[in-house]
Amino acid sequence: MLNPDLTDEQLRASIAHELLTARDRTGGLTDCLDDNELTTQHSTLMSPLVWDLAHIVNQEELWLLRNVGGRESMYPQIDPLYDAFEHPRSERPSLPLLAPAEARAYGHEVRGRVLDLLDGVRLTGAPLLEAGFAFGLIAQHEQQHDETMLITHQLRAGAAVLTAPAPPPAPGDVLPAEVVIAAGPFTMGTDTEPWALDNERPAHQVDLPAFAIDTVPVSNADYLRFVEDGGYEQPSWWSPQGWEHRMAAQLSAPLFWTHEDGQWLRRRFGRTEDLPPQEPVLHVTWYEADAYARWAGRRLPTEAEWEKAARYDPATGRSRRFPWGDAAPTEQHANLGQRHLQPAPVGSYPEGASPHGVRQLIGDVWEWTASDFTPYPGFRAWPYREYSEVFFPAPGEAAPYKVLRGGSFAVAPVACRGTFRNWDYPIRRQIFAGFRTARDAGSGA
Known part of the structure; x- marks a missing residue:
């Protein structure tokens, strides 16, 4: 970086x-x-x-x-x-x-x-x-x-060809389930990041009501409770488009999960292993993330909420480059760069926490947000239209893409920062995507 x-x-x-x-x-x-x-x-x-x-x-x-x-x-x-x-x-x-x-x-x-x-x-x-x-x-x-x-x-099918050490265990400290972010404005986007891409610009003020956001991403154990509670069988948890896709694609669990002899397994780069309960859930569509959030009585955070939780420092009133500050990420801050071939357990990297104490906002898994991929006010395509502009919705049309934030274990530090925006179709789940949930916190928070 x-x-x-x-x-x-x-x-x-x-x-x-x-x-x-x-x-x-x-x-x-x-x-x-x-x-x-x-x-x-x-x-x-x-x-x-x-x-x-x-x-x-x-x-x-x-x-x-x-x-x-x-x-x-x-x-x-x-x-x-x-x-x-x-x-x-x-x-x-x-x-x-x-x-x-x-x-x-x-x-x-x-x-x-x-x-x-x-x-x-x-x-x-x-x-x-x-x-x-x-x-x-x-x-x-x-x-x-x-x-x-x-x-x-x-x-790809076939024998494993890639190896990497497992991430270190989480420190085991007791964390609150969620963190409340107070109402107020913050600076979203950037005008100063030297290598920021066009859709991250320009910096602009966004005023948000109070909200609460998960301290850590949703884990495999969390998501398994949704699966075993019949979450994939209950259309009430799904949006109409989500249920239509769930039925057409016959979704019943995240991609690469299998259930054999009463045991949940997952395939990872050519190897089959027990499902690790404390890893962030991976390989879910936006529709699956949205359904889980509804089942949990919550919702997905908006892109602006995610960025405020990641960057806003209430002590100074400024937005940081990264949750932990302006310094480039190190191995103590985040799981990036294919250093490991899997996410770290939830609660890892306390040194990478945001000023509010939210962890793993950078690295581990891309996080689906509730937001459509649209341009910021004052957006200017540069240096070429095809990086971002052609993916924005045409006037009067529904946005085809949803925004993901934060990066995954597969993202290099050079291509990851607090303002970086990723996007994909809501049906995609081959990507290294998970999520965390949020809720409204009321005006008194």
């Missing part, structure tokens, strides 16, 4: 570190599989991994070598193959994609030229170069695709 107060030399070193960290992770996710596995489409929801491998490089070439460096396209004939908007995922396996060895060679060639460019380019003056924004854009883009590739690993 970029420190906004770096010297020029430190900024260049930080950029190089983020680019190399992302590429090392990409290699770890692809070098562990043979060419057949890389070219197979493991799920119709996902691209073949070899497409992601070359798409990452093609975007790096486009933004850094062409837009920043002013160079001609290295291989113009492949540009259309890796345009995410020209070819939907269902078409990508049939395209004449670069073979794995060719994609890796392309990546090596582009990265070498990019590091040479980084040595000499001025990181100020032009908007794309201010604080190295274009380089940060590419580091975030690659890490976002690394998370996508990790999702593909979870969906």
